[in-house]
Amino acid sequence: MSIKKTSLYATATATTLALTLTACGGSGNSASGGHYDKNATVEIGSLYEPQNLDNTAGGGQGVTEALNGNVYEGLFKLTDDGKTEKLLAQDYKVSDDGLTYTFTLRDGVTFHSGKKLTSEDVKYSLEKVIADDSQSARKANLEVIKSIATPDARTVKVTLSQKSISFVYNLSYVWITNSQAKNLKTTEDGTGPYRLDKWTRGSALSMTRYAGYWGKAAANAKAVFHYYKDATALNNALATGAVDVVTGEQSPDALDQFKNNQNYKVNDGDSTTKLLLAFNDKAKPFTDVRVRQAVSAAIDDKKLLESVWGGYGKLIGSMVPPTDPWYEDLTKVNAYDPARAKKLLAEAGYGKGFDFTLDTPNYDPHPTAATFIKSQLAKVGITVKINTITPDEWYTKVYKNHDFTATLQEHVNDRDLVWYGNPDFYWGYDNKQVTRWVQQAEEAATTAEQTELLKKVGRKTAEDAASDWLYLYPQIVVANSKLSGYPVNGLNSQFFAYDIKKKS
Amino acid sequence: MTRYLLRRLAFLVVSLALASIVLFVLLRLLPGDPANALTSVGADPEQIAAARHAIGSDKPLPEQFTHWLGQLASGDLGTSFVSSLPVGPEVASRLNVTVPLTLIAFTLAVLIAVPAGFVAAHKRHTWYGALLSGVSQLGIAVPVFWLGMILIAVFALNAGWLPAGGFPQDGWSEPAEAIRSLVLPVLTIALVMSASLIRYVRSATLDVLGSDHLRTARALGSSFGQAMWRHGLRNASVPVISVLGIELASTLLGAVVVESVYALPGLGSMLATGIAQHDYPVVQGVLFVSTLAVLLIGFAADLVQRIIDPRLRGRLSGGAR
Numbered sequence: 001m002s003i004k005k006t007s008l009y010a011t012a013t014a015t016t017l018a019l020t021l022t023a024c025g026g027s028g029n030s031a032s033g034g035h036y037d038k039n040a041t042v043e044i045g046s047l048y049e050p051q052n053l054d055n056t057a058g059g060g061q062g063v064t065e066a067l068n069g070n071v072y073e074g075l076f077k078l079t080d081d082g083k084t085e086k087l088l089a090q091d092y093k094v095s096d097d098g099l100t101y102t103f104t105l106r107d108g109v110t111f112h113s114g115k116k117l118t119s120e121d122v123k124y125s126l127e128k129v130i131a132d133d134s135q136s137a138r139k140a141n142l143e144v145i146k147s148i149a150t151p152d153a154r155t156v157k158v159t160l161s162q163k164s165i166s167f168v169y170n171l172s173y174v175w176i177t178n179s180q181a182k183n184l185k186t187t188e189d190g191t192g193p194y195r196l197d198k199w200t201r202g203s204a205l206s207m208t209r210y211a212g213y214w215g216k217a218a219a220n221a222k223a224v225f226h227y228y229k230d231a232t233a234l235n236n237a238l239a240t241g242a243v244d245v246v247t248g249e250q251s252p253d254a255l256d257q258f259k260n261n262q263n264y265k266v267n268d269g270d271s272t273t274k275l276l277l278a279f280n281d282k283a284k285p286f287t288d289v290r291v292r293q294a295v296s297a298a299i300d301d302k303k304l305l306e307s308v309w310g311g312y313g314k315l316i317g318s319m320v321p322p323t324d325p326w327y328e329d330l331t332k333v334n335a336y337d338p339a340r341a342k343k344l345l346a347e348a349g350y351g352k353g354f355d356f357t358l359d360t361p362n363y364d365p366h367p368t369a370a371t372f373i374k375s376q377l378a379k380v381g382i383t384v385k386i387n388t389i390t391p392d393e394w395y396t397k398v399y400k401n402h403d404f405t406a407t408l409q410e411h412v413n414d415r416d417l418v419w420y421g422n423p424d425f426y427w428g429y430d431n432k433q434v435t436r437w438v439q440q441a442e443e444a445a446t447t448a449e450q451t452e453l454l455k456k457v458g459r460k461t462a463e464d465a466a467s468d469w470l471y472l473y474p475q476i477v478v479a480n481s482k483l484s485g486y487p488v489n490g491l492n493s494q495f496f497a498y499d500i501k502k503k504s
Numbered sequence: 505m506t507r508y509l510l511r512r513l514a515f516l517v518v519s520l521a522l523a524s525i526v527l528f529v530l531l532r533l534l535p536g537d538p539a540n541a542l543t544s545v546g547a548d549p550e551q552i553a554a555a556r557h558a559i560g561s562d563k564p565l566p567e568q569f570t571h572w573l574g575q576l577a578s579g580d581l582g583t584s585f586v587s588s589l590p591v592g593p594e595v596a597s598r599l600n601v602t603v604p605l606t607l608i609a610f611t612l613a614v615l616i617a618v619p620a621g622f623v624a625a626h627k628r629h630t631w632y633g634a635l636l637s638g639v640s641q642l643g644i645a646v647p648v649f650w651l652g653m654i655l656i657a658v659f660a661l662n663a664g665w666l667p668a669g670g671f672p673q674d675g676w677s678e679p680a681e682a683i684r685s686l687v688l689p690v691l692t693i694a695l696v697m698s699a700s701l702i703r704y705v706r707s708a709t710l711d712v713l714g715s716d717h718l719r720t721a722r723a724l725g726s727s728f729g730q731a732m733w734r735h736g737l738r739n740a741s742v743p744v745i746s747v748l749g750i751e752l753a754s755t756l757l758g759a760v761v762v763e764s765v766y767a768l769p770g771l772g773s774m775l776a777t778g779i780a781q782h783d784y785p786v787v788q789g790v791l792f793v794s795t796l797a798v799l800l801i802g803f804a805a806d807l808v809q810r811i812i813d814p815r816l817r818g819r820l821s822g823g824a825r
Contacts, residue, residue, distance in 0.1 A: 133554035202769030236668035
């Protein structure tokens with residue numbers, strides 16, 4: 001699943017006080033040559049401190065950002081542009097019935113503790129994700145695993161209970177951990193290009209280049225993640241050179257000071273975070289397709305995006321972000337058209353409009369979006385009552401109890417269109433055909449077949465206005481111009497530090 | 505005096521015990537489940553139940569409470585639900601930031617406020633006396649985070665003299681860096697605190713200036729300085745000290761704002777994170793230590809007042825009650 005757990009403290013009120021700050025100009029602008037310092041320390045600024053260091057024990061978004069690919073590696077990795085590549089798996093074979101995967105492990109891989117990687121460690125790590133007490137976000141996806149065999153030290157044979165074309169992709173989330181490691185919430189034993197140096201809670205997490213790494217050594221000697229609770233403090237750190245790069249800007253307010261300064265580069269990448277006006281498709285009046293279409297057509301998404309993000313971000317017409325393989329441009333479906341909205345409402349018997357309550361999480365951008373939606377829908381006769389709730393209340397009231405009419409929520413993950421195939425999901429979209437397509441897609445023999453089926457799902461849910469997808473967030477990475485090789489898309493909150501080169 | 509001390513100490517222990525019950529219960533009354541913070545949003549009921557069991561929040565409340573008290577009695581603040589790290593050492597490492605920050609800022613504020621407040625009272629009819637009063641009035645209206653942002657803009661972003669925030673990862677083992685990162689936060693707190701202190705010092709001084717005993721002392725031939733030194737200072741400092749105690753305590757607790765503006769890993773930011781994550785042991789631990797600190801500060805202020813003012817001694821410990 002895929003909903004962002006934004007901590008309340010991450011956005012302090014201080015950010016709303018727009019102070020125009022002039023960044024310091026004119027420090028060393030050495031644009032010459034491709035030389036970089038192999039022993040540099042890269043200082044990374046982030047708002048997401050890990051809760052603990054174990055991604056099967058509720059480590060949160062921060063632990064993925066800091067440790068995925070840097071300290072821990074999977075059999076596969078998800079690259080910054082959304083491709084799945086082999087990592088600790090040197091090769092793999094799938095049986096004809098699609099149920100048995102045989103992985104050959106890369107030779108000469110050692111854990112940071114010095115122990116050699118064996119098939120036992122892979123088995124242990126997979127079982128850890130699907131264990132009863134696992135808090136992994138991928139537990140549900142990987143429960144198709146029926147059995148794991150280890151015929152020899154370099155071979156792992158996994159049997160599935162049903163076909164799963166996403167299996168290999170899902171494995172990119174599974175850290176391969178030393179089966180004998182202890183205290184993984186506070187220490188680590190992975191195979192990545194860095195080993196954990198020190199984690200100072202509330203402040204920073206540092207990692208140093210691992211000399212025994214099996215692959216290409218990291219392009220810098222040390223990477224330090226510095227954690228901030230407040231976006232202004234984070235931007236100040238970048239402006240004063242305390243950090244070299246910011247993993248993701250949360251508002252466009254501070255960008256001007258960096259955009260007009262040649263010492264910095266502002267990268268506008270593709271995120272996978274979508275802002276949704278999610279209807280309860282099982283609650284009146286949103287049981288009626290025409291009402292959902294009318295609401296979608298009555299809201300000017302472009303204007304909303306402009307007011308929240310300035311010139312950044314993209315419009316989307318479905319749950320599918322451009323980095324998913326089954327993306328197609330569906331912005332024309334139920335596009336902004338107030339006249340059509342009124343017509344649809346009249347057809348549905350709501351010519352005089354109606355009232356509904358919008359459960360709105362209390363952190364940005366939800367309150368802004370709610371106010372905007374309220375004013376837009378007033379123009380077609382719909383009265384919106386904004387009900388502000390905390391993330392906890394949202395989780396209990398909306399997500400667990402389905403006790404809502406409509407809500408706002410950001411969904412961060414890639415490939416999460418498939419939730420429309422689950423009629424028990426919180427938004428209650430129930431279309432037998434779509435459910436079947438999603439199932440068939442998962443059991444498809446080829447990715448081409450899977451892509452084709454999921455495109456159908458995307459189109460059908462868009463036409464049905466299953467939800468209103470307001471916009472796609474931008475992924476903005478701002479870096480000092482001395483830096484190169486950093487990821488710009490940050491898919492699934494990953495931030496690979498090992499390719500970052502820093503000029504001295 | 506011994507009887508007073510014993511009574512005061514008993515009061516401290518009882519307050520602490522009451523406070524610990526209140527904070528334990530209040531925390532449990534808050535909406536939300538700590539297991540939610542641990543699990544990903546899509547967690548199924550089994551995952552949530554497993555999380556509850558792992559942190560012990562599935563046990564009955566009295567059992568959780570006695571468990572916590574038992575730990576406290578042996579000097580253990582428990583283990584964080586979220587990070588699995590012991591709370592005690594983390595509180596200690598956070599105090600390494602918050603205590604120097606608060607104490608230095610407090611000392612600085614007193615050093616600014618006492619002379620300034622005195623001058624504002626004694627020279628209230630001159631232009632600079634009036635200016636001092638005016639500036640202190642203005643200073644009270646300034647929000648801490650706003651002043652912080654201004655100082656950052658001037659001294660860190662524009663001048664580049666000091667860091668805009670953060671604290672060295674190795675803490676005080678890099679003393680120069682640690683001190684540099686505390687300069688602006690200390691200044692922020694000290695300026696805001698001294699603004700309100702100036703007013704108290706000023707009004708306390710005014711009271712003394714208009715008092716009969718000072719006039720009598722002057723009439724008996726003391727110079728203004730002598731009279732002030734021997735009779736005025738003592739009398740003026742009694743109300744100021746009780747305010748100082750309150751100011752120090754509220755600065756300690758209010759450091760969260762400054763810590764957030766300057767990204768300092770202090771006690772306040774630990775509390776804020778703990779609350780957001782429903783990490784009961786962390787919240788309880790921080791609040792317990794803060795309560796203890798506030799009670800101790802109150803105790804100290806009381807004690808100092810009694811030493812300064814013999815009238816208080818007579819009234820409370822003389823067995824009159």
